[in-house]
Structures are given as C-alpha cells and as structure tokens.
Amino acid sequence: MEAMTNDLSLRSLTKRFGDFVAVDDISLDVPTGSFFSILGPSGCGKTTLLRMVAGFEEPTSGTISIRGRDMANVLPNERPVNLVFQHLALFPMMTVAENIAFGLRRRGVRKDESRTRAEAMLERVGLPGYGDKRIAQLSGGQRQRVAIARCLVLEPSVLLLDEPLGALDLKLREQMKVELKKLQAKVGTTFIYITHDQSEALVMSDRVAVMNRGRFEQVGTPQELYGQPATPFVARFVGDNNAWAGTVESAADGEVVLRTDEGFVFRARGMEGCGAGSRVNLYLRPEAMRLDPKDTSNLNMFRVTLKAILFDGANSRLLTVTEQGHELLVRLPQNRTFDNLEPGREFAVGWNPSSGICFVEDGADCRGLDGEDA
Amino acid sequence: MSASGMKQSRLAFWLFLAPVLGWLLLLIVLPHLDMLYMSLRSGSFSHPGWTLTNYQAFFEEPIYWLTFARTAGYAVITTAITLVLGLPVAFYIAKVVRPGLSGALMVLLLLPFWVSELVRVYGWMILLRESGVINFFLLRLGIIDTPIEMLYNDATMIMGLVYTSMLFMVVPLVSVMESLDDSLVEAAYDLGASRLCIWRTIIIPHSKPGITSGCIVVFMLSLGNYLTPNLMGGKNSLWFTEQIYNQFIASFNWNQGSAFGFLLLALSSVIVWAGLKLTRQKLGEVAS
Numbered sequence: 001m002e003a004m005t006n007d008l009s010l011r012s013l014t015k016r017f018g019d020f021v022a023v024d025d026i027s028l029d030v031p032t033g034s035f036f037s038i039l040g041p042s043g044c045g046k047t048t049l050l051r052m053v054a055g056f057e058e059p060t061s062g063t064i065s066i067r068g069r070d071m072a073n074v075l076p077n078e079r080p081v082n083l084v085f086q087h088l089a090l091f092p093m094m095t096v097a098e099n100i101a102f103g104l105r106r107r108g109v110r111k112d113e114s115r116t117r118a119e120a121m122l123e124r125v126g127l128p129g130y131g132d133k134r135i136a137q138l139s140g141g142q143r144q145r146v147a148i149a150r151c152l153v154l155e156p157s158v159l160l161l162d163e164p165l166g167a168l169d170l171k172l173r174e175q176m177k178v179e180l181k182k183l184q185a186k187v188g189t190t191f192i193y194i195t196h197d198q199s200e201a202l203v204m205s206d207r208v209a210v211m212n213r214g215r216f217e218q219v220g221t222p223q224e225l226y227g228q229p230a231t232p233f234v235a236r237f238v239g240d241n242n243a244w245a246g247t248v249e250s251a252a253d254g255e256v257v258l259r260t261d262e263g264f265v266f267r268a269r270g271m272e273g274c275g276a277g278s279r280v281n282l283y284l285r286p287e288a289m290r291l292d293p294k295d296t297s298n299l300n301m302f303r304v305t306l307k308a309i310l311f312d313g314a315n316s317r318l319l320t321v322t323e324q325g326h327e328l329l330v331r332l333p334q335n336r337t338f339d340n341l342e343p344g345r346e347f348a349v350g351w352n353p354s355s356g357i358c359f360v361e362d363g364a365d366c367r368g369l370d371g372e373d374a
Numbered sequence: 375m376s377a378s379g380m381k382q383s384r385l386a387f388w389l390f391l392a393p394v395l396g397w398l399l400l401l402i403v404l405p406h407l408d409m410l411y412m413s414l415r416s417g418s419f420s421h422p423g424w425t426l427t428n429y430q431a432f433f434e435e436p437i438y439w440l441t442f443a444r445t446a447g448y449a450v451i452t453t454a455i456t457l458v459l460g461l462p463v464a465f466y467i468a469k470v471v472r473p474g475l476s477g478a479l480m481v482l483l484l485l486p487f488w489v490s491e492l493v494r495v496y497g498w499m500i501l502l503r504e505s506g507v508i509n510f511f512l513l514r515l516g517i518i519d520t521p522i523e524m525l526y527n528d529a530t531m532i533m534g535l536v537y538t539s540m541l542f543m544v545v546p547l548v549s550v551m552e553s554l555d556d557s558l559v560e561a562a563y564d565l566g567a568s569r570l571c572i573w574r575t576i577i578i579p580h581s582k583p584g585i586t587s588g589c590i591v592v593f594m595l596s597l598g599n600y601l602t603p604n605l606m607g608g609k610n611s612l613w614f615t616e617q618i619y620n621q622f623i624a625s626f627n628w629n630q631g632s633a634f635g636f637l638l639l640a641l642s643s644v645i646v647w648a649g650l651k652l653t654r655q656k657l658g659e660v661a662s
C-alpha cells in the first residue's frame with residue numbers, strides 16, 4: 001500500500017566506479033506529486049543517481065522502483081521516467097514541434113495527433129505558436145521550456161531534471177525558478193530536481209535531500225534543513241552560516257556552554273555528542289544576530305567592528321570582525337536605523353542561545369577555524 | 375602602418391596561393407584542355423579537323439555506354455555497401471571505444487594504405503584464387519572437395535572495391551560523428567526510441583555532411599578505379615576505365631580515349647549532382 005503513494009522508491013542504492021563509490025547506500029521515497037530536490041556540491045554523485053533512475057547506469061547494488069514497479073532490467077526507453085539533461089540535449093535537426101512530438105511518435109501516436117498534442121503542450125509552457133521554429137532560434141529560457149515540454153508531453157510518472165538552469169544567466173534563472181515551481185504545481189507531475197545551488201532547492205522544493213560524497217546527509221523540508229540542520233555539512237551548505245570553533249565546558253538538556261577559541265563563553269543548542277570537554281563547531285546564521293539590542297537579558301553578547309557593507313537590497317549583510325580577528329556576517333536590519341554606517345563603527349551583538357547550533361568538530365575546513373585540527 | 379600591413383598580408387596571401395594555383399593549372403587545367411582539344415579532333419590522318427564523332431561513338435556503340443552504365447551502377451552499389459559497413463564502424467570508433475583506443479583503430483584502418491594498391495589487390499588474389507589460401511584451408515578441413523574459383527566475378531570485384539574505399543568513407547564519418555553530442559543519443563533513448571530509430575532520427579541526420587562527402591569520394595574513386603576491376607573482375611566485367619585504357623594504349627586512338635575521359639568526368643559529375651539534388655543538399659555545405 002505504501003508503495004502506491006510513492007512515485008519513486010530507492011532502497012540501498014549504490015554505484016561504484018572501480019574503487020570509487022559515487023553513490024553510497026541511498027534509500028529514498030518520493031511521494032506522488034511532489035517537487036523533490038537533491039542538493040549537493042559538484043561531484044557528489046547527483047548525476048550518477050539520476051542516471052541510474054533513468055536507466056543509463058546500472059546500479060552496483062540496491063533497487064529502484066517507480067510507482068511500485070521494480071526497474072531492474074527495464075531499458076531506458078521503457079521506463080516511465082523522463083530526463084531533462086544538464087545541457088538540455090534538444091535535437092538541432094528538428095523543429096520545436098518535432099522535438100516535442102518525438103516521444104509521442106515513438107509510442108506510435110499518429111503524426112497529426114502528436115502535432116496537436118505538441119502544440120497544446122507548447123501553450124502550456126507559455127510558448128504558443130513556436131512549433132515551427134528551429135532550436136537555434138530560441139533563447140536560453142525558451143529552450144529550457146521546450147526541453148521540459150518534450151518530457152511532460154509523455155506524461156511520465158516522474159520527471160527528472162539535471163541542473164536544467166545551470167546554463168542560464170542569473171536573472172533568467174531567478175525567473176525560471178518561479179516558473180518551474182508554478183509549472184510543477186499546474187501539471188502535478190512528480191519532479192526530481194538536482195542542483196548544487198541551495199537557493200534553487202530551497203525556493204522550489206517540497207522536500208530536499210542534501211547529498212555529500214555519495215550519501216544523503218539529511219532529507220527534509222527547506223525549513224527543516226535551514227532551521228534544524230542535522231549535520232555540520234548541512235549547516236554549512238544550506239544558507240549562509242558563521243562558524244566558530246570551541247570547547248564545551250558543560251552540557252545539560254541539549255544546551256551547552258562553550259568557550260570559543262577566542263575566549264568568548266556562549267550558551268547554545270548542542271547536538272549529539274557535544275559532551276563536556278568535546279571540541280565543537282558553533283554555527284550561527286547572519287540573521288540570528290541582533291545589533292545593539294536594547295534588551296540583553298538571556299542573550300549571548302559580544303562586540304564587533306564593522307569592516308565592510310555587503311549591500312544586496314533586502315538581503316544586505318555586514319562583514320564584521322571581533323577584536324580577535326574572527327570574521328562574521330551579520331544581516332543588515334531593514335528598519336533604516338542602520339542606514340548610514342561607516343566601516344570602523346563598533347557594535348554590541350546579541351543572539352539567542354536557541355539559534356546557535358553546536359556540532360562535534362568534523363574536521364572539515366570552515367571559516368574561523370584557521371586551519372587547526374587539519 | 376596599417377596600409378603597408380594590409381599590403382604585406384595581401385602579398386603573403388598571393389605567395390601562399392601561388393603554388394596551389396600553379397598546381398591546379400599545370401596538372402589539372404592544362405592536361406584537360408589538351409584532352410578537350412584532342413577529343414574534338416578527328417583521329418584519321420586523311421581528314422584532320424574538328425569533329426564530334428568521338429562523342430557520337432559513345433552513344434551509338436552500345437558496348438561503350440553499356441559499359442559506362444554498368445560501371446556507374448556497380449560504383450553506386452559499392453558506395454552503398456561501403457556506407458552501410460562504414461556507419462557502424464565509424465560510430466564504434468567515434469563513440470563507443472575509449473578516446474585512446476579510437477586513435478589506434480584509425481591507424482589500423484590506415485595501415486593497408488601503407489602498401490600500394492597493386493600489392494593489396496594481389497594480396498586478395500593470393501587469398502582467393504583457386505590454389506589460394508582460403509581454398510587450401512577449405513579443402514584441408516574437408517568442407518569442399520574441389521577448389522572453388524572465387525576470383526574473376528562481380529561480387530569479388532565489388533568486395534575489392536569496398537575494401538579499397540572503406541577508409542575514405544570511415545574518416546569523414548568518424549569526424550562528423552565525433553561532433554555528435556552523446557546526450558542527444560541518450561535523450562532519444564530516454565524518450566522511447568529504439569536503437570534503429572536513434573540511427574534513423576538522430577545519428578544519420580547529424581552525420582549527413584560526412585555521409586555525403588564520403589559517398590562522393592567513394593563513388594568517384596570506384597568509378598575511376600582501374601586496377602581492382604581489371605585484376606579481380608571477370609573477363610566479361612568490363613570497367614569503363616578499361617575502355618579508356620584500351621583506346622589510348624591498345625587502339626592507339628587518343629582522340630577517342632580523350633572523349634571517353636571527358637565523358638567519364640561529365641557523367642560522373644551529373645550523377646553526383648543528381649545525388650545531391652535527390653537528398654536536397656549543396657556541395658558547399660558538405661565541404662564545410
């Protein structure tokens with residue numbers, strides 16, 4: 001019964017290239033009709049995972065099932081999934097309509113019928129009347145939509161998208177993010193979207209899996225990943241974070257008191273293993289810090305000096321530095337009190353203990369560690 | 375400064391072009407002009423002068439134009455067979471094997487061309503003749519009990535021509551297939567296409583320029599080949615080049631021979647032109 005509500009289920013999926021493990025024991029369920037993203041740095045195995053689902057790579061071990069049907073020994077041209085390629089792979093020798101009708105024709109749909117359906121699909125992705133154009137005549141964003149239309153017209157159970165916005169410029173990417181999300185809501189097809197851009201994943205997805213070195217670090221809603229990262233990698237990779245190395249002085253009820261290497265004593269949330277005496281990294285979001293708070297009760301307090309203003313409209317941040325030279329990003333409040341800041345100005349910074357998260361040091365390089373414990 | 379630079383580069387342009395133009399003029403244009411002149415002259419010493427009888431002879435004497443039709447027909451068949459064999463070979467070299475290995479395979483393909491065509495054809499003859507290697511083994515293995523003559527028939531001749539032309543088909547095909555994006559093939563596969571359908575809709579349309587240039591080269595080479603049809607073909611499988619040879623050397627009728635030479639050039643050009651028209655292509659696109 002459970003299998004029926006999941007469009008895609010992976011069980012212990014592994015892929016090795018020689019000694020190298022590209023995808024390492026991944027299990028996953030993607031519910032019907034959801035927008036699911038796989039987010040991870042370059043080379044973490046995202047494309048390999050997707051190509052196994054599409055059937056282009058044979059898993060070393062593990063199973064893939066789509067709508068409850070096992071995909072072992074099912075060829076790519078017979079799987080109920082379609083893949084939007086990283087570089088789109090539109091057929092330059094065909095017109096837009098022929099590209100979209102390609103899959104229908106292969107299924108034996110008659111020529112005029114498939115043409116009509118291609119036209120209808122073009123209308124759906126906002127390109128009515130583009131059927132007779134050649135691929136070379138389209139803009140990047142239009143090609144994007146044709147590539148998606150070419151798959152959607154086949155009504156796949158699952159649509160796989162491999163960083164389809166990667167080749168677009170920033171402005172268009174922002175626009176296409178929203179359009180993709182709207183399109184998915186409209187057609188209701190399950191989308192599995194892979195990207196190394198965390199903002200794409202957060203904006204579009206119902207759920208996101210964060211992938212690192214062939215493994216899933218955490219699977220959850222964008223809010224969960226951002227607010228309750230399960231691993232230090234997720235804390236670093238999803239959204240901006242300030243990192244601080246230190247040692248736990250005492251721990252109780254999930255709260256720790258730690259002394260940072262510069263000597264600040266802070267209270268913060270402690271994750272598993274953060275017992276007294278352990279080396280930890282503290283992660284603190286730029287927006288968690290308040291500048292010159294009036295009410296300082298129950299806040300961790302320290303002082304910083306403004307180094308530079310990183311203006312980015314509503315998302316502007318301040319690059320600040322502590323007396324000991326530790327750099328921190330602090331979000332610029334939007335209430336105009338800090339409109340005329342000059343570098344060199346000093347602030348008191350306060351933050352709530354519940355918004356800082358401590359993880360046991362994982363040896364990864366992060367800002368503020370200064371190379372110790374290499 | 376820039377004006378003198380311009381002048382210099384123009385000078386360099388002409389300097390580089392001069393040998394090419396000279397080569398074209400000396401080896402192609404002049405002999406052909408001479409041949410054209412000769413083909414239009416009467417061969418008899420009693421009535422020298424301008425005449426079209428040399429060309430007339432081609433159309434009036436069935437043995438001549440039938441030989442040409444046969445030659446052209448077999449050249450087309452050779453081209454078709456070479457293409458059908460060359461496509462998978464080229465795809466294998468360009469797309470399937472590792473890049474390092476594809477270079478080695480190209481060298482292997484080139485290797486037979488290290489030896490002269492004459493030696494290559496004799497190689498085939500040693501293999502195929504009645505007392506040849508293949509017959510020897512077939513007899514030894516008891517598969518046959520009297521040796522078979524495998525030489526001197528049309529099938530063997532075509533096989534020889536295909537063998538000789540293979541490289542000229544595979545090289546342009548490999549270079550055009552190397553530019554094919556792998557993901558196009560995968561995308562077609564993903565959208566439900568079968569292997570045959572991928573060939574028909576993606577690989578062949580993409581390879582069209584290579585196919586056309588390979589076909590033109592192979593067709594022209596086969597049509598103008600002299601050795602292979604002469605040595606491997608049967609007594610009654612006359613090739614048009616042999617007719618030309620006969621006119622020049624056996625009959626010593628240079629005027630008739632020149633006319634045949636010109637007809638070969640003209641008719642083969644017409645066939646290539648018709649082929650391009652039929653597949654809706656232009657020569658310029660193919661060469662680029």
Ligand SMILES: Nc1ncnc2c1ncn2[C@@H]1O[C@H](COP(=O)(O)OP(=O)(O)OP(=O)(O)O)[C@@H](O)[C@H]1O
Pocket residue numbers: 017020022040041042043044045046047048049196
């Ligand atoms: N055919 C292969 N043979 C050997 N190693 C491979 C092969 N394909 C991929 N890899 C390796 O597997 C790892 C994961 O590759 P993959 O293409 O899945 O990364 P990715 O997450 O898609 O990266 P990107 O974001 O850069 O596209 C890489 O380190 C890569 O070198």
Ligand SMILES: [Mg+2]
Pocket residue numbers: 046047048086162
């Ligand atoms: Mg990739």
